[in-house]
Amino acid sequence: MTALRPERESGATYGESFTDSYGGVGDQGTSYGQQPYGGPGARGEQYGGEDHVTQGQAHGPGAEAYGADGYGGGYTYGTDGYGTQHPGTEGYGADGAAAARQPYEEPYAEPYIPPADDETVALRVPDPPPLAGRVSASAASSAASAAGTPTGGRAARRKAAKRRHGRHGGSHAASESAETGSESSQAPLSRLEARRQARARKPSPGVLASRAIGEVFITTGVLMLLFVSYQLWWTNVRAHAQADKEASSLQNDWASGKRNPGTFQPGQGFAILHIPKLDVVVPIAEGISNKKVLDRGMVGHYAEGKLKTAMPDAKAGNFALAGHRNTHGEPFRYINRLAQGDAMVVETQEKYYVYKMASILPVTSPSNVSVLEPVPPGSGFTGPGRYITLTTCTPEFTSKYRMIVWGKMVEERPRSKGKPDALVS
Known part of the structure; x- marks a missing residue:
């Protein structure tokens, strides 16, 4: 029943209208519609109808209409009717009803947009709005600074973490910041002061000399x-290789008959020395030259000048040999471990000569050549015989003294009869 209806004709009786609404009978002759209330300040053109106030017409100049739905939006009286309009109220009528039916809307506010990251524009958890925690931005920044928490973007947080957790800890970062602040607070240096500081930073001649000496x-x-x-290492490796090669070549020549007993050239191998207790198998070459014989891992036969000694096949004499105790194959390193009765075998192209260790001279002078005599003094031998003498340096890794080991021949065995017992066992 909210649709507007046509107005009644001017001059309608009040009784007719009142009869429609309340069932009573009014005065049909009295025109009650316009004269009593039609003027300024009246409540409407007519008072009655199906909806009590249905037409929504004005009640006078300046007054608002009553709404079709009753009193729709509040009480508003015309300025010329029942008084002035009350502030903040809506008028009667269709407009007032429409305003009353509209839902309440919040005032428009701009949505919060987090600031762009310094490093990236990828998604991240936004910071809370300034008023979310009822704390102002300045208060939050002050609290974060007091707690040691960085308040900037990701780059600022990384820099702050590096300062706090550097290689030397927080004290290092604090010292760096203090130094930076002190440097920035200082006034710029003059050219003269800068030169003085540069000269002070240059190392002195004493420092340069000490560095050079250290290098x-x-x-x-x-x-x-x-x-x-x-x-200590490489010379032994090389000497062992050369000695093994010489021993193999010598045995091959003996097997093929290329070599014959007789006089040998300096550096030429002619026999092989076996010391079973020390697990020594080393070629014997003519001469005691370091370069040609001893440094190649072989032992040398004293066969030159005043130091010339007999050969193993001589009927009487002293067969003297020299060898390194350390480095270059060190064949005589452990001859101090030999005891009386230990075998020393000299293998030649035709025979095996077996010697038994007789005595040892631990220390003697390098110039004591008497140990090479046919009957060496201090050896315990009392007369001519077939002897062997081993000489080497002592103590180890020095050449200050000489160590001497003597032995006496106990067996001469042709190769055709096979190896002696000392080599078989």
Whole structure:
């Protein structure tokens, strides 16, 4: 029943209208519609109808209409009717009813947009709005600074973490910041002061000299280490290889008959020495030259000048040999471990000569050549015989003294009869 209806004709009786609404009978002759209330301030054109106030017409100049749905939006009286309009109220009528039916809307506010990241524009959890926690931005920043929490973007947080957890800890970061602050607070240096500081930073001649000496010492130490490694390790490797090659070549020549007993050239191999207790098998060459014989891992026969000694096949004499105790194959390193009765076998192209260890001279002078005599003094031998003498340096890794080991021949065995018992066992 909210649709508008046609207005009644002007001059309608009040009784007719009142009869429609309340069932009573009014005065049909009295025109009650316009004269009593039609003027300024009246409540409407007519008072009655099906909806009590149905037409929504104005009640006078300046007054709002009553709504079709009753009193729709509040009480508003015309300025010329029942008084002035009350502030904040809506008028009667269709407009007032429509305003009353509209839902309440919140005032428009701009949505919160988090600031762009310094490093990336990828998604991330936004910071809370400034008023979310009822704390202002300045208060939050002050609290974060007091707690040691970075308030900037990701880059600022990383820098702050690096300062706090660097290689040297927080104290290092604090010292760096203090130094940076002190440097920034200082006034710029003058050219003269800058030159003075540059000269002060330059190392002095004493420092340069000490550095040079230190580098020389380090280089010398490295070279000495390399030399020692060469002497103690590489020379043995190379000498063993050369000695093994010479022994194999000598045995092959003996098997093929290329060599004949007789006089040998310096450096030429002619026999093989076996010391079973020490597990020594080493070629014997003519002469005692370091370069040609001893440094190649072989032992040398004293066969030159005043130091010339007999050969193993001589009927009487002293067969003297020299060899290294350390480095270059070190064939005589452990001859001090020999005891009386230990076998020493000299293998030649035709025979095996078996000697038994008789005595040892632990220390003697390098110039004591009497140990090479046919009957060496101090050996315990009392007369001519067939002897063997081994000479080497002592103590180890030095050549200050000589060690002498003597032995006496106990067996001469042709190769055709096979190896002697000392080599078989």
